[in-house]
Amino acid sequence: MKPLIQIRNLEVRKKGMNICRADELDVQPGQHLAIVGPNGSGKTTLLRVIGALEKQFTGQCHLEVPIRQCVYVHQTPYLLRGTVLFNATYGLAARGVNARERNAVALQWLARLGIDRLADRPCDQLSGGEKRRLALVRALAIQPQLLLLDEPFADLDQDGIDTVCDALDEASGATILMASPVPLPERLSMRVFSLR
Amino acid sequence: MQLLWNGLTDAISLLLNRDPLVLDAAWRSLWISATAVSFAALLGIASGSLLARRKIFARSLLVVLLRAGMGLPTVLIGLVGYSLLSRRGPLGGLELLYSPWAIVLGEICLAVPIIGTWTHSAIRGLDPRAAETALTLGAGKLRRWRTYLSETRLSILLALLTAFARCISELGIAIMVGGNIPYRTQTLTTATATETARGELARGVAMSLILLTIALLVTLSIAWLSRGKEPQ
Numbered sequence: 354m355k356p357l358i359q360i361r362n363l364e365v366r367k368k369g370m371n372i373c374r375a376d377e378l379d380v381q382p383g384q385h386l387a388i389v390g391p392n393g394s395g396k397t398t399l400l401r402v403i404g405a406l407e408k409q410f411t412g413q414c415h416l417e418v419p420i421r422q423c424v425y426v427h428q429t430p431y432l433l434r435g436t437v438l439f440n441a442t443y444g445l446a447a448r449g450v451n452a453r454e455r456n457a458v459a460l461q462w463l464a465r466l467g468i469d470r471l472a473d474r475p476c477d478q479l480s481g482g483e484k485r486r487l488a489l490v491r492a493l494a495i496q497p498q499l500l501l502l503d504e505p506f507a508d509l510d511q512d513g514i515d516t517v518c519d520a521l522d523e524a525s526g527a528t529i530l531m532a533s534p535v536p537l538p539e540r541l542s543m544r545v546f547s548l549r
Numbered sequence: 550m551q552l553l554w555n556g557l558t559d560a561i562s563l564l565l566n567r568d569p570l571v572l573d574a575a576w577r578s579l580w581i582s583a584t585a586v587s588f589a590a591l592l593g594i595a596s597g598s599l600l601a602r603r604k605i606f607a608r609s610l611l612v613v614l615l616r617a618g619m620g621l622p623t624v625l626i627g628l629v630g631y632s633l634l635s636r637r638g639p640l641g642g643l644e645l646l647y648s649p650w651a652i653v654l655g656e657i658c659l660a661v662p663i664i665g666t667w668t669h670s671a672i673r674g675l676d677p678r679a680a681e682t683a684l685t686l687g688a689g690k691l692r693r694w695r696t697y698l699s700e701t702r703l704s705i706l707l708a709l710l711t712a713f714a715r716c717i718s719e720l721g722i723a724i725m726v727g728g729n730i731p732y733r734t735q736t737l738t739t740a741t742a743t744e745t746a747r748g749e750l751a752r753g754v755a756m757s758l759i760l761l762t763i764a765l766l767v768t769l770s771i772a773w774l775s776r777g778k779e780p781q
Binding site: 431 | 676679681682683685687688689692696700702
């Protein structure tokens, strides 16, 4: 099977410093991959290169998926001004889904991540953990083929981690790449790619 | 001091009796400035956001020129406007000189740099994650642009209020291209200058009071809106 992501001799340099290096990485469709490594090893940069947010690199990074089907979730998510529901439906609205349908889909995902009661709340009134869950809802609602998560378990308590793991289990079919400096929850069985 | 006090009491009496000259100038000032700021908003927001997000030729120079435009003396705008709109000027055929629309055109030139500069600064100062979030969630160019404007709407609203305050209180453009014709092109500022020079201090004070009230309302609005401007 042709890999969904194929990386060869990828290198990112900033101000003469090598900030990310990945010699060889193939990710198959539907695979879940954890990118681990110490701080500064280039986990975020690698995800940004794959998500086409980082354009200055040498080597090869080939994706067998349209970039519109690939969603990157920041380590510290940025929520747009407005309500929780507005944020949750943003990606669906960008895809031309009508208001009734996108609200229904977004509310389902908000419920799965346990924040449906906050649908009408302005985003600046959310806690760190709630913001992270909302960013995940926003990404999962559009059912991307490739989901890039930068440290999705930061700021979450055990209950939050369990909820996110449940939600990721439900993102069936999606290829998931996750950067994490800490050991991943045991229940997540993922292939591990280490950066030094 | 007695003169000013008498002027103030007479002015209040004029306002209470709805002096036609005062009300006419006030109404004209309001609609001219509101119209000018509306058109300037379209041009200023478009140019400011374009310069903030697009790599276009001579972008740095254009930004400097836009910023420099904020300090343009109104008499200079009036002078250039007069040269263009006078019968022998390139736009003389439009016969706009000494009409309210000539003042509107001049005030657009005054307001565009203010709105453009504020919009540019606000969008440039936006958290880079905002643009990346919109992009990664699949927003097209138009939706991303709407998102930038939505995220910076408070700064843009403040720019509109500032431009309105500058337009309604300017004198140079209104005199030079408006001609200060009573009941036709006279605005609060030109009428205040004329009436005071004619010894009609009460009218001058009455019109100044209206200007002061408008300026205070705009300032209070800016202060109130700025209060809620918190980083996310």
